[in-house]
């Protein structure tokens with residue numbers, strides 16, 4: 659069983675070291691890291707098309723790339739590895755990827771790249787930034803991966819899981835719950851500063867607080883101390899509104 663590990667916080671982040679350290683102890687499992695050289699949070703599924711990518715190997719054997727999370731998984735799967743991994747695991751991210759975060763997340767983007775290549779994939783994030791209780795999160799990630807391998811779900815038809823783990827000691831974490839994504843409010847205001855040369859600089863503001871955190875969402879489950887697991891798909895089609903739009907479009911075609 660071969661697992662490709664990636665993240666978006668960069669190959670030197672504590673989260674990927676903890677994840678690698680935990681997964682490498684699984685029986686019959688080989689793990690390999692290909693991760694971004696620098697922090698690529700919020701790079702989603704971006705690929706680098708207009709500049710070359712270089713791969714270097716760190717002292718600990720992790721390979722790092724001057725590109726995005728999706729670049730790392732993409733080049734790993736299309737030639738760098740020389741084999742097809744059974745599972746792609748991304749993280750552990752420094753902070754939550756819940757609700758609409760999943761659209762922007764490079765952690766999810768890396769996992770999604772594996773999924774798009776037909777390989778089962780999991781994105782792991784800790785709910786709070788700062789790496790508190792990271793070893794507990796890594797142990798929980800190991801437990802989830804072990805369970806999935808035990809059920810022969812890796813190497814089969816692809817699926818994509820988004821997992822958020824509260825920053826709590828392992829014994830205090832409540833059981834994993836399958837959840838839908840919640841929603842956040844619109845993001846906070848842009849932050850404007852003056853550059854030393856008198857120009858306005860704009861900094862993207864923080865993600866807003868949860869707007870839909872009702873029971874059944876990832877926000878609700880993690881607030882109660884549960885590990886949230888959301889199965890994701892990539893089809894963005896609004897299936898419910900296709901009928902309405904078909905009527906609108908048929909009126910257009912009729913010249914009405």
Ligand code: MN
Nearest residue numbers: 666667699751
């Ligand atoms: Mn990140």
